[in-house]
Amino acid sequence: xxxxxxxxxxxxxxxxxxxxxxxxxxxxxxxxxxxxxxxxxxxxxxxxxxxxxxxxxxxxxxxxxxxxxxxxxxxxxxxxxxxxxxxxxxxxxxxxxxxxxxxxxxxxxxxxxxxxxxxxxxxxxxxxxxxxxxxxxxxxxxxxxxxxxxxxxxxxxxxxxxxxxxxxxxxxxxxxxxxxxxxxxxxxxxxxxxxxxxxxxxxxxxxxxxxxxxxxxxxxxxxxxxxxxxxxxxxxxxxxxxxxxxxxxxxxxxxxxxxxxxxxxxxxxxxxxxxxxxxxxxxxxxxxxxxxxxxxxxxxxxxxxxxxxxxxxxxxxxxxxxxxxxxxxxxxxxxxxxxxxxxxxxxxxxxxxxxxxxxxxxxxxxxxxxxxxxxxxxxxxxxxxxxxxxxxxxxxxxxxxxxxxxxxxxxxxxxx
Amino acid sequence: xxxxxxxxxxxxxxxxxxxxxxxxxxxxxxxxxxxxxxxxxxxxxxxxxxxxxxxxxxxxxxxxxxxxxxxxxxxxxxxxxxxxxxxxxxxxxxxxxxxxxxxxxxxxxxxxxxxxxxxxxxxxxxxxxxxxxxxxxxxxxxxxxxxxxxxxxxxxxxxxxxxxxxxxxxxxxxxxxxxxxxxxxxxxxxxxxxxxxxxxxxxxxxxxxxxxxxxxxxxxxxxxxxxxxxxxxxxxxxxxxxxxxxxxxxxxxxxxxxxxxxxxxxxxxxxxxxxxxxxxxxxxxxxxxxxxxxxxxxxxxxxxxxxxxxxxxxxxxxxxxxxxxxx
Numbered sequence: 001x002x003x004x005x006x007x008x009x010x011x012x013x014x015x016x017x018x019x020x021x022x023x024x025x026x027x028x029x030x031x032x033x034x035x036x037x038x039x040x041x042x043x044x045x046x047x048x049x050x051x052x053x054x055x056x057x058x059x060x061x062x063x064x065x066x067x068x069x070x071x072x073x074x075x076x077x078x079x080x081x082x083x084x085x086x087x088x089x090x091x092x093x094x095x096x097x098x099x100x101x102x103x104x105x106x107x108x109x110x111x112x113x114x115x116x117x118x119x120x121x122x123x124x125x126x127x128x129x130x131x132x133x134x135x136x137x138x139x140x141x142x143x144x145x146x147x148x149x150x151x152x153x154x155x156x157x158x159x160x161x162x163x164x165x166x167x168x169x170x171x172x173x174x175x176x177x178x179x180x181x182x183x184x185x186x187x188x189x190x191x192x193x194x195x196x197x198x199x200x201x202x203x204x205x206x207x208x209x210x211x212x213x214x215x216x217x218x219x220x221x222x223x224x225x226x227x228x229x230x231x232x233x234x235x236x237x238x239x240x241x242x243x244x245x246x247x248x249x250x251x252x253x254x255x256x257x258x259x260x261x262x263x264x265x266x267x268x269x270x271x272x273x274x275x276x277x278x279x280x281x282x283x284x285x286x287x288x289x290x291x292x293x294x295x296x297x298x299x300x301x302x303x304x305x306x307x308x309x310x311x312x313x314x315x316x317x318x319x320x321x322x323x324x325x326x327x328x329x330x331x332x333x334x335x336x337x338x339x340x341x342x343x344x345x346x347x348x349x350x351x352x353x354x355x356x357x358x359x360x361x362x363x364x365x366x367x368x369x370x371x372x373x374x375x376x377x378x379x380x381x382x383x384x385x386x387x388x389x390x391x392x393x394x395x396x397x398x399x400x401x402x403x404x405x406x407x408x409x410x411x412x413x414x415x416x
Numbered sequence: 417x418x419x420x421x422x423x424x425x426x427x428x429x430x431x432x433x434x435x436x437x438x439x440x441x442x443x444x445x446x447x448x449x450x451x452x453x454x455x456x457x458x459x460x461x462x463x464x465x466x467x468x469x470x471x472x473x474x475x476x477x478x479x480x481x482x483x484x485x486x487x488x489x490x491x492x493x494x495x496x497x498x499x500x501x502x503x504x505x506x507x508x509x510x511x512x513x514x515x516x517x518x519x520x521x522x523x524x525x526x527x528x529x530x531x532x533x534x535x536x537x538x539x540x541x542x543x544x545x546x547x548x549x550x551x552x553x554x555x556x557x558x559x560x561x562x563x564x565x566x567x568x569x570x571x572x573x574x575x576x577x578x579x580x581x582x583x584x585x586x587x588x589x590x591x592x593x594x595x596x597x598x599x600x601x602x603x604x605x606x607x608x609x610x611x612x613x614x615x616x617x618x619x620x621x622x623x624x625x626x627x628x629x630x631x632x633x634x635x636x637x638x639x640x641x642x643x644x645x646x647x648x649x650x651x652x653x654x655x656x657x658x659x660x661x662x663x664x665x666x667x668x669x670x671x672x673x674x675x676x677x678x679x680x681x682x683x684x685x686x687x688x689x690x691x692x693x694x695x696x697x698x699x700x701x702x703x704x705x706x707x708x709x710x711x712x713x714x715x716x717x718x719x720x721x722x723x724x725x726x727x728x729x730x731x732x733x734x735x736x737x738x739x740x741x742x743x
Binding site: 200 | 447448449452453456546556557558561564575576647652653654655657698699
């Protein structure tokens with residue numbers, strides 16, 4: 001072969017075409033590092049410690065071969081990255097937005113994480129996601145439920161789980177369904193604490209009540225961790241609404257139920273915004289006083305009957321933590337799986353490529369452990385197909401009563 | 417030249433040398449995480465210096481400085497997000513508002529003595545916290561998210577670089593130190609120390625006790641609010657929980673108390689030891705979730721306060737720290 005100009009060009013073109021094939025071999029990834037930012041000390045340390053177990057369970061499923069219909073379960077590690085293993089780096093934000101920010105920056109610059117998952121407190125998610133945006137590292141809100149988070153229009157922000165407005169919408173859908181069956185539900189009483197969680201929740205409920213024609217007869221905001229709720233409960237008693245809707249953390253929830261007992265007020269029905277009302281501690285303390293209480297949730301172990309893997313994964317988590325999956329730990333577990341699945345499809349640890357893969361996510365609900373229709377993010381990074389469930393506490397355990405496709409029993413209404 | 421003047425000259429030279437060294441540190445330290453710790457250390461040193469003016473020199477222990485810090489942060493953030501006012505003006509405005517509020521609060525509370533004043537500061541700061549917590553215009557519990565759109569000195573926001581914040585914090589710290597140094601030898605400085613030691617005796621010698629307390633409160637609040645405005649820009653998100661809680665008031669007093677209350681170098685020394693320690697222990701052993709970092713932190717504070725009740729500054733003075741301020 002003579003060295004003609006054409007041959008040189010051809011050879012050049014051929015090697016150029018081969019280059020992309022050669023690249024992955026050079027950039028062989030041994031492990032994928034993911035940062036996990038939670039409160040590991042301070043008032044909400046227990047949440048963080050449970051979260052660690054949930055994330056470790058997910059990492060275990062990613063790194064070993066399991067026969068579940070869950071993304072990342074089959075095969076060891078990231079099949080898209082030559083079997084690279086996931087390594088989690090935990091950081092403690094102590095519920096302080098400034099510390100969360102510093103930890104996110106440390107994870108990105110020192111630990112070289114490819115993605116970050118967090119954070120329980122919504123205020124910390126604000127700063128952590130800001131830092132991720134600046135470094136172009138994807139951030140997934142596993143269990144933050146403040147709707148303001150995804151509305152900031154960040155490019156690297158994603159949330160697979162429902163936000164508070166979706167949760168409240170499910171409650172009003174439930175009321176509408178009951179009304180159709182001939183139940184009388186006209187008046188509502190809101191009772192909410194004054195941090196982001198309670199504020200957002202009440203705002204959503206006020207709006208929904210106005211849209212759908214329910215009358216709010218009491219809207220009571222109280223100071224979180226209040227030493228006494230007597231005055232507030234007296235107002236609730238006077239209003240005696242058809243449904244009492246508390247948005248309270250555990251200690252406030254317990255105090256509410258105790259004070260109601262002391263003042264002789266028995267609510268006709270209670271439909272609670274999760275938080276304290278999905279915590280075991282509350283039911284251990286005052287569960288006998290509120291049979292038939294309903295709480296929203298994003299997870300239900302009843303799913304195990306339809307999807308056996310839910311029970312098996314729950315057993316794995318229980319072995320580590322001594323607890324069943326609850327509303328938070330299930331979302332945390334699923335958060336890491338969704339992120340890992342995107343990294344696997346991106347076949348890269350580059351932030352921008354992972355972001356593109358997250359945008360392209362379309363995971364059917366059956367291959368998650370959640371009651372969701374599917375995981376698919378809208379342009380703001382929110383998954384609008386994450387259907388919440390309503391659970392009723394009855395005979396010492398929770399039963400799914402709504403929506404119909406997830407329900408295993410009819411609601412007992414009014415409360416016994 | 418008496419020994420007091422000599423000491424003051426030595427202090428000034430030492431401060432200039434330390435500031436020059438601090439200004440060169442970023443040339444060698446490129447890691448943003450470490451830079452972040454340095455920024456926080458300087459910020460707390462300055463805040464604690466501001467607290468020290470009222471709490472240390474004038475002897476009016478305040479556990480409500482989070483109120484002034486929060487006012488500075490909120491003034492800047494609100495003016496910027498609602499009216500587009502550059503943070504530099506917000507910073508100044510916040511400082512002035514805080515100083516005025518300190519005067520308004522001082523008017524009734526400085527007539528209280530001892531523990532009652534401390535309690536009043538805690539209660540007033542808590543009221544401020546609750547007001548902001550429920551004030552919808554200021555974001556209530558949701559706080560204020562300051563949008564960051566690229567690097568700009570005018571808007572005082574930088575996406576990744578910590579250096580501008582570092583140098584601002586350094587200047588802030590130097591200014592707070594210098595003001596304290598300058599006041600120490602002024603009429604005010606002598607009045608404050610007299611008020612601290614014995615208000616009745618001071619009054620009998622012609623010191624206007626009430627006015628001198630008011631002056632200390634105004635200077636202290638002004639500087640604290642500048643720190644708050646800086647914090648809002650640095651973190652670019654504020655909410656009542658993170659800038660106005662009681663815990664924050666303690667964090668401002670702690671470096672001064674630990675380093676040496678009522679001394680020029682105490683707050684700086686305290687901050688240099690405390691802040692890196694909290695940050696490093698949290699980052700490198702806090703991930704276990706067992707609280708070891710907080711146990712260590714608490715243990716160090718207990719050991720220091722047992723071994724050096726006058727503060728760490730006692731390690732550096734030849735004479736006992738209690739006699740540190742001469743005639």
